[in-house]
Amino acid sequence: MRKLNGHHIVGILIILIGILALLNNFGLVNISLTYLLNLLWPLLLAIAGIGFIVNRRDLPSIVAGSLLIALGVIFFGRNAGFFEIDMQNFWQVFWPIIIILIGLSLLSKNQPNSTGQLAIMGAVEKNDADWELTSGKYVALMGGVELDISKAAFGEKEINLDLSAIMGGITVIVPEDVAITCQGTAVLGGIDLMGRGTGGIVGSATMQSGNLQSADKIIHFNCLCILGGIEFKR
Template sequence: MKRIGGNFLFGILILLFGLALLINNLGIMDISIGSIISTWWPLFVIAGGLSLLLNHGSKGEVLSGIFILFLGVAFLLGNLEIWNINLSFVFKLFWPTMLILIGVSFLTGKRGSGKSNYAIMGGVERNKEAWTLDETGFVAFMGGIELNFKYAEIPEGETAIDLTAIMGGIEIRVPKDIDVECKGSVILGGLELLSRSTGGLIASTSSSQKGTGDSKKKLTFYCRAIMGGIEIKSID
């Protein structure tokens, strides 16, 4: 089945609003654009939810799509005065649930066995000069981390590396000649792991790379993005 992109759904809505504006400006019909926007803006939220549901890559994206779709429909029904839903109760449940999920994500999953490096409202860069991979945990809290493993001294065998981005970003570059495996989860953020990407309220994905060389080295990344983003790309 062909994937239906979110751009397609949003394009249809923008096209319809444009046609309404054109008809109004030509005097063919007297359409209140302001009234249309104030009433029907939840359609964009609904389109976002449908896009996740139609193109989901994980169970997490399905849950995100359902939640966003529910919010869009609730706002639309309220604007149409068909059904007034008390959304304040929904949000009272939403944030505690997010905090619980964040706590669970920290308590579960594998970790690197080495020491950790933190970028707190600052930055860590290792992308121009040779460096030794003696730290297997990297945390970006309202900061940024850039690591280029092309210049890293990587031990033979498998090395597990834990990446956590909280309201921050982590950019990783890995050479194509070594094996790489990526596993990640995201809460209110985004992941781009080699050939796969995901994002939303709650989502998860995984990706891998078979090295082009004869290297016995392997990097395994365990990624966690919370209101932040992690990107892992393969380079020559």
């Protein structure tokens, strides 16, 4: 199944708005563009949430995707006038639900597996000399992860790492002799690869640093960032 990309969704919505603006200028329709933008932006959250669940299907993505879908539906319903929401009461309910979901995540994954680490309201640091780097997943959920690749012993020439920063941050230090590729999606967050990044409401990008043909060590990163940040630096 082809993955849903955030920039494709945003592009389709922009084209739709442009068509409606054109029809509006010719008097064929009578729609307020301000009202339309206010109505449609929550759909970006819901569609992005569906994309995370369909494309990745791991626990952090399901949790984050479900939250985005819920937020999108709630704000769309409020902006469309289907119901009224007291925002103060909404946030009082929203944050306890996040805490409950974090607890459920801990119950479903009490111990990190051998190929990855999970940081929940805490920190995971891989900066000791000669720590073994293998393909796997690293998740920062309201926490932080630091990976110092310059001190790692590679288990194989090409490594595949999935990085998820959900209301948290991940920092990756990469030595000059390691080539990397990065494919990432950011929602209300940012991914920075050596000063080149993507972010905003929904952003998606593919980036590369180093020569893949001549490098002896290669790492492929697949990144997901929601209300947080992932930074790569030499």
